[in-house]
Amino acid sequence: MGAGLHEYPLILFTVIGQSVAGAFILMALVLLVKPSPEYHHKIVMSMFGLWVLMGIGFLLSMLHMGSPLRAFNSMLRFGHSALSNEIVAGATFFALGGLYWLFSFLKKMPKGLSIIWLIVTIISAALFVYAISRVYQIDTVPTWFNSYGSLQFILTSLITGPILAIFLLRIANYDVNSIRFFALISIVAVIASSILVTAQGFELGSIQSSVQKASQLVPDYAALMGWRTVCLSLGLAFWIYPYCKMKKPSITGLLVAVLLVIFGEFIGRGIFYGLHMTVGMAIAG
Numbered sequence: 001m002g003a004g005l006h007e008y009p010l011i012l013f014t015v016i017g018q019s020v021a022g023a024f025i026l027m028a029l030v031l032l033v034k035p036s037p038e039y040h041h042k043i044v045m046s047m048f049g050l051w052v053l054m055g056i057g058f059l060l061s062m063l064h065m066g067s068p069l070r071a072f073n074s075m076l077r078f079g080h081s082a083l084s085n086e087i088v089a090g091a092t093f094f095a096l097g098g099l100y101w102l103f104s105f106l107k108k109m110p111k112g113l114s115i116i117w118l119i120v121t122i123i124s125a126a127l128f129v130y131a132i133s134r135v136y137q138i139d140t141v142p143t144w145f146n147s148y149g150s151l152q153f154i155l156t157s158l159i160t161g162p163i164l165a166i167f168l169l170r171i172a173n174y175d176v177n178s179i180r181f182f183a184l185i186s187i188v189a190v191i192a193s194s195i196l197v198t199a200q201g202f203e204l205g206s207i208q209s210s211v212q213k214a215s216q217l218v219p220d221y222a223a224l225m226g227w228r229t230v231c232l233s234l235g236l237a238f239w240i241y242p243y244c245k246m247k248k249p250s251i252t253g254l255l256v257a258v259l260l261v262i263f264g265e266f267i268g269r270g271i272f273y274g275l276h277m278t279v280g281m282a283i284a285g
Helices: 005-032 037-046 048-065 068-077 082-105 111-135 147-171 181-204 221-244 251-274
Strands: none
Touching: 005 037, 005 048, 005 082, 005 111, 005 147, 005 251, 037 048, 037 082, 037 147, 048 082, 048 147, 082 111, 111 147, 147 181, 147 221, 147 251, 181 221, 181 251, 221 251
């Protein structure tokens, strides 16, 4: 029993992957608005941070599988296996986004193709987030076979994606005050996530196998979710407070905000994996 920390490669991979996907979608939308050539190049350069994180995420996922060969083998059931779909969707998003960055960095990306490429990559990012959420819809795992987990996975991209995007755009010296609505996306997502967490907490008491109740898997569920909420709230405060004073948030302040928000999602994801149990038996963490 515990907070699923034994699944740390999956915790890190899923949170990082969803954060990068959410951030890319928003940064791509900024690029589609057609900022000046100078800012366009700076934004593209700052996107490099996304692909570094994505690369780290994939390396961590391979740790869970044991070897890179297993990762490649798992793609063979694309279209029939949720895990295969997840890996193919992630690899496609990574490849499209990475190649866009490379061609743009080398200034070899035609303007007309750039728009189409961004739109296609945005769609692949959304499909990647959706594919991750489908992996855990397993009918023999009653604590996962519901809408709570899938919605939380999608909400992670809406909670962490905007703050990561703002951080990278601030590094690019983009006027982040002109896109304050990014903060509203995260705020609404945190509120929605809190509602789901509360509803799930009440439902856990009614789920049990032949040997154990779901509520016993993570006995500190309420306390851990409380700490998650504290981290998310503090992260949003570091981001939004400068707006209230009509100032640009500092890069340092945004870095702290990113770390707090992502750490909060790590806590929530750890709880998710800690709630793993199968029909007829419980799996202890």
